[in-house]
Amino acid sequence: MFGKLLIANRGEIACRVIATCKRLGIATVAVYSEADANARHVRLADEAVCIGPAAARESYLRADRVVEAARATGAQAVHPGYGFLSENADFARACQQAGLVFVGPPVAAIEAMGSKSAAKALMQAAGVPLVPGYHGDDQTPALLRAEAARIGYPVLIKASAGGGGKGMRVVERETDFDAALASCRREASASFGDDRVLVEKYLVRPRHIEVQVFGDTQGSVVHLYERDCSAQRRHQKVIEEAPAPDISATFRAAIGQAAVEAARAVGYVGAGTVEFIVDADGAFYFMEMNTRLQVEHPVTEQVTGLDLVEWQLRVAAGAPLPLAQDQITLHGHAIEVRLYAEQPERGFLPSTGTLQQLAFPPASAHVRVDSGVDAGDMIGADYDPMIAKLIAWDSTRAGALARMRSALAQTRIAGVGNNLAFLSRLVDNPQVRAGGYDTGLIERELAELLRPDPVTPALLALASLHVLLAEQRQAAALAAAAGNPSSPWAIADGWRANGHARRSLRFDEADGTSHTVQVEQHAGGVWRLDGVSVRVLEVHDDHLLLAAGAHTVQGHVVTDDAGALAVITADARVRLQPYVPLAHQAGIADTRGGLVAPMPGRIIAVMAEAGAEVAAGAPLLVMEAMKMEYTVSAPAAGTVTALLCKVGDLVADQAPLVEFEVAA
Incomplete structure (x- = not known):
């Protein structure tokens, strides 16, 4: 086994690998970008090396810097995690050339499965069923459009080197094909450095079932059963479960064996996932093979009782698979x-x-x-x-x-x-x-x-008491800072010479709905909210336990950077913006709307010019953030009066992008 391992990744998967290494007594080296200097994986590793600026292409995707970090720290092996360089054959080759063990499959297997088109051809030769489609080398738009017509709409355009829903578009009609192809290619190039695509028949209402496989250097290949990943949005998995529900033992055996044959066809070693799409009639078709550990591997670990990272490390060190197929059971x-x-x-x-x-x-x-x-x-x-x-x-x-x-x-x-x-x-x-x-x-x-969850009186009570208690703490802090903590002005208890203090608190939802709470403050820490007596039974950090009338209410209230309140209970979560009259009078009210950046990102394409008349929904520009593309479109028919950004610009959330005049 290795004495020291470098993890060529960040975030959750880096922390996951570190956990197994700690259990096995393996020292770990983290790599990080300047943006991740204080990241959790850096804090958990035994040592860490900065490999570049925040942009992934200048840090986590720099194979040369990762290899140099491994050599400089004396690491014997490199675990790539998932994403970034995990399925990059050149990186695996560079590790081997530097005398480092790459914790992953052989270079030949990565290359064979790295191109979805090549993988489809290989699987066809191995007798693994395929979805009808085009997986050829000719990538001219005219040919791809013709192949889509031959296959029949709807079709799916998919990056040949892709994964995780990036570089993937469903096209319903021929008129949308060219724009979808261009977008796929841009996203594929940015995420994988390869803009080649394949075109396949898009199956209506299919299931997505994948099989975890493992191979060793002695030629053994096993499967660790299947996972159902059908709950997806934008082709990204949201829920994964193992084993797949509502399938027969015969189906389980057949899809497991097909996955093993797919792995054997490329001489696979290490952890891999063979993904299938399952039609409504129960027929399954090979989609792709991911030559790495998957995000969803924990569900397989939970039902088999195995540590897949440990298996990866043992196989990479030359050991045989710990178990034979008949020894792997579901629990x-x-x-x-x-x-x-x-x-x-x-x-x-x-x-x-x-x-x-x-x-x-x-x-x-x-x-x-x-x-x-x-x-x-x-x-x-x-x-x-x-x-x-x-x-x-x-x-x-x-x-x-x-x-x-x-x-x-x-x-x-x-x-x-x-x-x-x-x-x-x-x-x-x-x-x-x-x-x-x-x-x-x-x-x-x-x-x-x-x-959205409805805003109930209980949620409003939590929000109101959070605001009222914060005011009390602020008053006390100001008095203490002024050197007079015993001042009566430091006690925000609502005392009045004649009667009780009364006021209104207003909270706004994101859609503009407003809620007003009538507050009457009594001495002794008692409030009446809309006529209901409320006392604070317990307050600890952001946790509140209240007695409201004959009931108790508990939850958490946290103020975010924008001053909004996240109110969280066991069965509801709402976001409420306290109304601050002076802020609104000063013009600090919400200014969202119009053609502004929906998030921080980079402008990667501009499709309109100043003075252009456009139809409603016409794409005006495309921005990229967090490895995905987002199109800013015309909200209505009108005229682009000014462009406030250009390709390559980094823009902040809500930054103005386009001045637009709606047609009369």
Whole structure:
């Protein structure tokens, strides 16, 4: 086994690899960009090396700097994690040439499966079923358009070297093909350095089932059963579970054997995933093989009781697979969800900011959390916006779902937009509970999944007491700073010579809905909120326990950088903006709207000129953030009166991009 391992990655997967290395007694070396100097993986590793500026292309994608860091620190092996250089054959080759063990498959296997087109041809020769499509070398737009017509719409354009939903577009009609192709190529080039694509028939309402495989240097190949990854948005997985629900033992054996044959066809060594798309009639087709550890590997670990990172390290060191196929058994059911810094209500745009609160349920035999960040860390625009993965296990699928619902209810995230409420609704969706759902589930159920929690009197009570107690603390702090902490002005208890203090508190939702709470303050720490007597029973950091009338209410309230309140209870999460009259009078009210940047990012394409008359929905420019493209379109028919940015510009969230005049 290795004495020292360099991890050529960041975030959650780097922390995950470090955990296994600590258990095995292997020293770890982290690499980091300037933006990640204080990142969690840097704090956890035994030593760390800075390899460049924040941009991934100048740091985490610099194979030469990673290899030099490994050599300089005396590492014997390099674990690539997933993403970045993990499926880069040139990087694997460079490691070997430097005398380093690459913890991954042979270069030949990466090259064989790195091109989706080449992989399809190889699988066809091996007898693995394929979706009808075009996987050839001729990449001229005219030919690709003709192949799409031959296959029949809808079609899927997919980056040949891609993964994770990047460089992938569904095209419903021929008139949309050229624009979708151009967008795929830009995104593929930016993410993988390769703009080649393939075109396939887009199956309607399929399932996405993948199989974990492992090979060793002695020629043995096994599978560790399947995972269902059908709950997706923008072709990115949101929920993964193992084993796949609602399949037969015959299907499980057939898809597992097909995956093993696919791995054998390329002489595979190490951890890999063979992904299949399953049609409504039960037929399955090879999609791609990911020559690395997958984001969703924890669910396989939970149902097999195995540490896949440990298997990777042992196989890379030349050891045989620890178990034969008949020794690998399934135990119970596991479900994983991906927690992202994003704004579901704004089309899942990434969110940036400081994680002012991040709390998870305690780890147990039933709940596991894999995260690359801690409370207080910054979520920036340079990398994938994943916050954590939450994994629940139980002896039955129904039990695992119940454990997941409870774990999500105990999770608290504040400071950045996030998909926690969205995930809670998704896990509780009737089709998810029933199992056997298809990849179109989220799109069909989106309106219900995005429905905001109602703002109840209990939530308003928590928000109100948070504001009132903060005012008391502020008054005391000001008096102490003035050298007179005993001043009566330091006691914000609402005392009045004749009667009780009365005031109104207003809270606004993101959609403009306002809620007003009538507050009457009594001595002795008692308030009446809209006529209901409220007392504070307990306050600790952001946690409040209140007695409201005959009921108790508890929850967490956190103020973010914009002054908004994240109010979190066991069954609801809302964001409320306290109304500050002086701020509104000074013109500090919300100014969102118009053609502004929906997030921080880089302008990568401009499709309109000043003075151009455009139709509603016409694309005006494209920006890139967190490895994905976002198109800013005309809100209505009108005229572009001015362009305020150009290709290559870095723009902040809400930065003005285009001046636009709506047609009369």
